[in-house]
Amino acid sequence: MNTMKKIRWIALIRGIVLIGLAFFVFRHPVNALIGVAIYIGISLLFIGITQTVLSILSKSTLENWGWVLAGGLIDILFGFMLLSNPALTAASLPFVVGFWIMVSGVMTFVNAFQNKKEGNANWWLGIIGGALSVVVGYLITNNILVGMFAITSWMGIGFAIAGILNIIIGFKLKSVIS
Template sequence: MKALQKLWWLTLLRGIILVLLAFFVFRHPVEALVGVALYVGISLLVTGIVKAGASFSLRNTIPNWGWGLAGGLIDILFGFVLLSNPALTAASLPFVVGFWIIVSGIMSLAEAFQSRKEANSLWGFGMVSGLISIVIGYFITNNALVGMLTITTWMGIGFAIAGIVNIMIGFKLKTLKDF
């Protein structure tokens, strides 16, 4: 805890950077979405390299190591594809997110029906949340602008909340007494 107390300013600095990043996301949503697309592309590239390297280096100890190698190579391929045209990736991101929300909503509906069969009195909440998810996912996938604004708005809100929390923790660490 003493190390955290001594470096309280790093937590404060991280919070300030996150709040500034939130302002950037709100002011420049398209650029923020392109940044997310670049991040996803780089992440896939790095994880693909690690997966492929680990699978290949452990080929004598892991049965079916070829599947891990294949998965790593596919990640590398997708990473290159996403990085080759970040604008196209950013444009398709709302469709991917919207589809994911629709699938999550369908899963919530299925769980709600199963809960109803099991006489769970809270099954209605699952039903409502599933239907809301499907509707939101529909709007995101059918209107790219709405999808882009939804994604960037939630990103900005997340950065702002994380930044404020880090700033509060930084100041709290500064004022803590040695114990």
């Protein structure tokens, strides 16, 4: 029972922090995007370092250890590049996200025809969803302000939803404990 009380408070605090983070993202979208850029840079550094160490330690057992080493060193290089100028990284993020959305949309569009061959009655939803994804990706990549707004808006909405859900969980746990 004591553990449930701790979990309840953690869920409530996490929910409040996430909602606060959502307000920050909506109030300071450029700073939020720079924060994401820094996070990506730190993540690439960490991944690159662990991959490099793994390749060196597994040299005798890993068949393609040189490729793993090269991938790790490239991740470290990109991590340093992203961290050296987070504002430039933040500015290029809409292009990367928009391109990813367009590629995903094309894949969804093509997959719809495979679904049609397999007899899926809702195959046409893939065509619509894929086409819309391509259009949204195009809009994001060709207007940096739209791209930044889209990315930060979805971040803020995601944080707000996660925060609300955590608060609801915290209150639901109170009724379970009582």
